[in-house]
Amino acid sequence: MDWNLEHTYTRLPGQFFCRIDPVPVASPQMVLLNRGVAEELGLDPDRLRQPEGAWVLSGNQREPSSQPIAQAYAGHQFGHFAMLGDGRAHLLGEYRTPDGRRVDIQLKGSGPTPFSRRGDGRAALGPMLREYLIGEAMHGLGIPTTRALAVVATGERVFREQALPGAVLSRVAASHIRVGTFAYAAALDSGLDLAVHAPHGADDPSPEAAAQDGAGLTRALADYTIDRHYPELAEGPDRYMELFNAVMERQVDLVAQWMRVGFIHGVMNTDNMTLSGETIDYGPCAFMDQYDPATVFSSIDRQGRYAFGNQAKIAQWNLARLLETLLPLLHDEPETALARAQEAIGRFPALFTERWHAVMRTKLGLGNTEPGDAALIADLLQWMQDQGADYTNTFRELAGEAGAATPGQLNPAFADPGLAAWHARWRERLGRQDGGIDAAVHRMRNANPAVIPRNHQVEQALDAAVREGDLDPTLRLLEVLANPYDTGLDTSDYRHPPGPEQRGYQTFCGT
Ligand code: AMP
Ligand code: MG
16 A cells, blocks of 8 residues: 655644654454545555555554654634644645645544643544544535545544543545644744644754744745645735635635534634634534524533534634734734734625625525525524524425425415515515526525434434444435435435434533
């Protein structure tokens, strides 16, 4: 097995990483191999299914071109700055896909590093299967995301509240550059001693970068990020401002897409926000059933900081942290730099509202813009919230209705006097646009998934896998989620909202 991995990240100054090998595990066994991802990478899935595959993807055997590192980063966790870094992950290297993209291949749960703090460097099987499953669901939904190549059981136990089977996830990502990586660079540039003196080794001198103008590390990281994700900005005279604007655009789009499908990330700390615009780090994430912007599933999010309806605000907060790190690069005069930054972040609310409205218009089948659209959207959402209507099913039912043989027919689910007036307005609105009902239905079917990974079903599937070694429910769920809009499969089992006994679902960070 030779992946010809490259290692551009290690050309950054040595403070950004530390060379460290995965720690072998007792007995690697392939649990799930992602055929789709393997094929996209041009790797032979049948080869990866051989014992050698499990050895390489658990870290027991070194792929010849890999040069494992743990990446250093910091971040704001629930608003508080902290030094973090890969405490249980090893970046094996960067892989060139057949279509020319450069992606990171990283192992997660592959052993302790200098950044582990009190952690054991390991991961449990359930949460790694969960990351695999939700990543695939997001991919199927058309939302930028990191993806799992495989989950390999370690044959070892990890100790959380109880003893659990251990696993290593292999993750494919456009990169692992986080807002928190910039926070780390800027903190070092400003002279903060972040205490983790990782053994980056004599072969990684950190040359001139740190010197320069007190922004050497940040500049090196920003240049690297531009080169890797925004090469079109490389020659621009104002490229760091443009980098920020480009990242903001991608994050605005990403959060608007999350809102389209009811996704709640659950732990939008700045170390869990990428510069590439991919969703990353599926911990306590979940999908909303009944519409309520205050929905929170994570047991540790007691204040609702990362509630469904708060995600845009948090994205803006995180982006402000990114922008702060870039201040020295925006202008030589600190006051001018600050004014420019304020102007830039000040564009966030309007930008987000515009993108979110665009998303919601497609959910309602609208193909053009009218002044009354914002109210049309807001009124439906208010009704859904008052009724406790299911976010996913309501839009699919509306789509069914838009296509009903008898136009204007009211689904009994909507025979609510409070909605009748809204319904008439919406029907009229659909009638005023080009393409009429057919175009609207087409739009709605592509914007509104029929199936999402319902929390109670995800839990059931993972439970069967972890407790009984039965992967069938997980495999079936994966099959259905691969094509969540117009599935040819019988998906009726996957479309039920949780019953009353399945509500009150909580997710836990003890991953
Ligand atoms: P996360 O909540 O997965 O975004 O992780 C936050 C930080 O905790 C990162 O620095 C992780 O590397 C670290 N971390 C999480 N779990 C472990 C673990 N079991 N051992 C060591 N570090 C961990
Ligand atoms: Mg994280």
